[in-house]
Amino acid sequence: EDQVTQSPEALRLQEGESSSLNCSYTVSGLRGLFWYRQDPGKGPEFLFTLYSAGEEKEKERLKATLTKKESFLHITAPKPEDSATYLCAVQAPAAGNKLTFGGGTRVLVKP
């Protein structure tokens, strides 16, 4: 069974204090790894797709990287508007087309 574990569960940052979120996964044949952002009371919003080890994607202050066992979401010089829960998910052929999500990391950026 596919497993996704995210750490830490919660992260408090000062504005401008860069940090990284971890997503460890166990799947039988990774089709893709996905990062989402979720604001309180809202549905998740897609950020990135990563397909193979060594791949990197960037968007504003966020950069996602992928290895064979884990993915990192780096937040560079965060701003208060980056406060959200960040979710990681994997998709594997053996599981059909469903996405298996991790528990998320709640990020709070204080001004």
Add this chain to the structure above:
Amino acid sequence: GAGVSQSPSNKVTEKGKDVELRCDPISGHTALYWYRQSLGQGLEFLIYFQGNSAPDKSGLPSDRFSAERTGGSVSTLTIQRTQQEDSAVYLCASTFSGATGELFFGEGSRLTVL
């Protein structure tokens, strides 16, 4: 509308009652998912529809849960004889094809079972 629409946004019901949750996907999206998110938890897969194929029901937690998708568009998730442990936010998502993990989520239906 431009996004995935879910209704009701909030539903409070008594234990033992049946509830129906509705999802209007983005026009043209052939794949539709239902997920459940309990307080402070990640997303739990419930069911997946792709075009006219048989749905993947592997995530439904019990036979009290069922879902249908009519005309390849609107979907309804039905929970019969609700229990307190069914309290959660039920999220619907759609996408062009299930082969992509770029899902477009609605804002969810918050279900509270008293």
